[in-house]
Amino acid sequence: MAYQFIKTESEAGVATITLDRPPLNVLNIEMMEELILALKWADEQNEPVVAITGEGKAFSAGVDIADHTPEKVDMMIDVFDRLFLTMSEMKKPTAALVNGAALGGGYEIVIFCDLVVASEKAKLGQPEIQVGVLPPIACYVLPRLLSWPLAMEILLSGDVFDAARGEQIGLVNKVLPADNFKEGAKEFLARFTKSSPLVLALTKKAAIAGAGKDFASGLKAIDKIYLDELMKTEDAIEGLQAFMEKRKPNWQGK
Numbered sequence: 001m002a003y004q005f006i007k008t009e010s011e012a013g014v015a016t017i018t019l020d021r022p023p024l025n026v027l028n029i030e031m032m033e034e035l036i037l038a039l040k041w042a043d044e045q046n047e048p049v050v051a052i053t054g055e056g057k058a059f060s061a062g063v064d065i066a067d068h069t070p071e072k073v074d075m076m077i078d079v080f081d082r083l084f085l086t087m088s089e090m091k092k093p094t095a096a097l098v099n100g101a102a103l104g105g106g107y108e109i110v111i112f113c114d115l116v117v118a119s120e121k122a123k124l125g126q127p128e129i130q131v132g133v134l135p136p137i138a139c140y141v142l143p144r145l146l147s148w149p150l151a152m153e154i155l156l157s158g159d160v161f162d163a164a165r166g167e168q169i170g171l172v173n174k175v176l177p178a179d180n181f182k183e184g185a186k187e188f189l190a191r192f193t194k195s196s197p198l199v200l201a202l203t204k205k206a207a208i209a210g211a212g213k214d215f216a217s218g219l220k221a222i223d224k225i226y227l228d229e230l231m232k233t234e235d236a237i238e239g240l241q242a243f244m245e246k247r248k249p250n251w252q253g254k
Contacts, residue, residue, distance in 0.1 A: 001037065001041070003020075003037075003038065004030065004031075004034065005019070005020055005021045005028075005030065005031035005034055005035075006019065006020060006031070006034045006035060006038045007020045007055065008038055008041060010042075010045045010046075010047055011047075012047075012186065012193070013047050013049060013189070013192075013193025014047050014049045014051050014095075014186075014193060015041075015042035015043075015045040015047040015049070015050050015051070015092075016042075016050075016051045016052075016053065017035070017039065017042055017050070017051070017052045017053075018052075018053050018055050019031070019035070019052070019053070019054040019055060019059065019106075020054075020055040022055065023057075023058070024056075024058045024060070024061035024101065025054045025055065025056070025058050025059065025060040025106065026060065026062060027060055027062065027063045027064060027105050027106065028063075028064040028066070028067055029064075029067050029072065029075055029079050032063075032079045032080060032083050033079055035083060036079070036082055036083055036086050039083075039086050039087060039090060040086065042090075042092070043090045043091055046197070046253070047092075047197070048092060048093070048192065048195065048196075048197030048201075049092060049093050049095060049189055049192050049193055049200070050090065050092050051094075051095045051096075051097050051185075051189065052094065052095070052096050052097065052109060052113065053097035053098075053099060053185075054098075054099055054100065054102075056099075056100070057099070057100040057101075058099070058100040058101045058102075058106075059096070059097075059098045059099060059100055059101060059102040059109075059110065059122070060101075060102060060103075060105070060106025060109065061103050061106055062103045062104025062105045062106050062107075062127075063076065063080065063105035063106075065131075068133070077136075080136070080137075081136075083109075084108070084112055084137050087109075087112050087113075088112075091201040091204070091205070092197070092200065092201055092204070093114045093115065093192060093200055093201075093204050094112075094113040094115070095114065095115040095116070095117060096109065096110040096113040096115070096116045096117070097117050097181075097185045098110055098116065098117065098119060098122045098124070098163070098172075099119050099122070099178075099181055100119065100121065100122060100123070101122070101123045102118075102122060102123070102124050103123070103124070103125055103126075103127055103160065104126060104127060104128055104135065105135070105137075107124055107125060107126055107135075107138070108126070108135055108136075108137040108138050108141070110124070111137075111138065111141050111142065111145065111171065112137060112141060114204065115173050115192075116166070116171065116172045116173050117172070117173060117176060117184075117185050117188050117189075118163035118166060118167075118172045118174075118175055119163060119176060119177075119178045119181045120162075120163055120164070120175050120176065120177055120178050121163075121178045122162065122163040122166075122175075123160050123161075123162060124160065124161055124162070124163065124166050124171070124172075125154065125158065125160035125161055126142075126154055126155060126158065127158040127159075127160060128158065129155065129156060129157070129158040130158040134155070135155065138155060139155060142154055142155060145170065145171065146169060146170065150169055163175045173188070174188055176188075195251075196236075196249070196253065197253050198233055198235050198251075198253050198254065199230065199233070199235055199236065199239070202225060202229055202230050202233075205225055205229075206221075206222045206226070209221040209224075209225060210222045233254060234252050234254040235251050235252060235253065235254065238250060238251065238252065239251075
């Protein structure tokens with residue numbers, strides 16, 4: 001499919017979606033509609049991992065202020081919510097490759113991903129409060145990722161912080177040098193693309209199934225996936241057999 005504001009690529013085990021609305025990849029309604037379609041496309045590719053990044057020096061500086069007007073705000077919130085509902089339904093692990101500023105709605109995409117790799121020059125934050133609004137997704141996600149005081153500091157201050165601070169508080173998996181960011185990100189993702197794409201997806205499913213439940217209920221939900229889904233796959237049998245035979249597994253994605 002041809003997009004106006006999105007680029008897609010599928011190779012080396014990664015289906016990559018690139019935000020492409022220069023200069024700062026600000027998200028407007030049309031771009032978010034395209035992103036929803038691109039996410040659905042990526043989740044159906046053979047590659048086991050989905051990456052989201054930005055063209056140029058920014059990941060995304062957020063949602064277009066022009067779409068916050070009374071005439072457009074209902075439509076904007078609708079597509080914004082559908083964007084994250086689509087992300088929540090993705091089977092594959094998602095990785096945000098943050099090459100520059102990720103602010104507001106752009107940063108909400110980042111924190112909603114399963115993995116985050118950031119350039120040392122990246123700037124992160126939820127500055128919405130400074131213009132009199134709030135970040136809906138971040139209000140849900142950040143208190144689940146951080147301690148309450150840290151989450152509220154980010155939400156209530158609107159301060160922008162760097163990638164090193166993000167790594168320190170657990171919001172960034174790895175900080176990479178800016179001049180070698182693309183290669184470093186590929187190397188980071190290669191750790192995951194070596195595994196069975198089916199088992200990666202089932203592991204993500206199991207983690208989600210256990211989240212928010214008490215231990216007994218969470219364990220029961222995870223065990224059900226293990227016994228009823230995982231152990232009925234060819235890849236699980238192949239992986240265990242390869243280990244016993246001291247050889248590399250040959251994943252089939254079945």
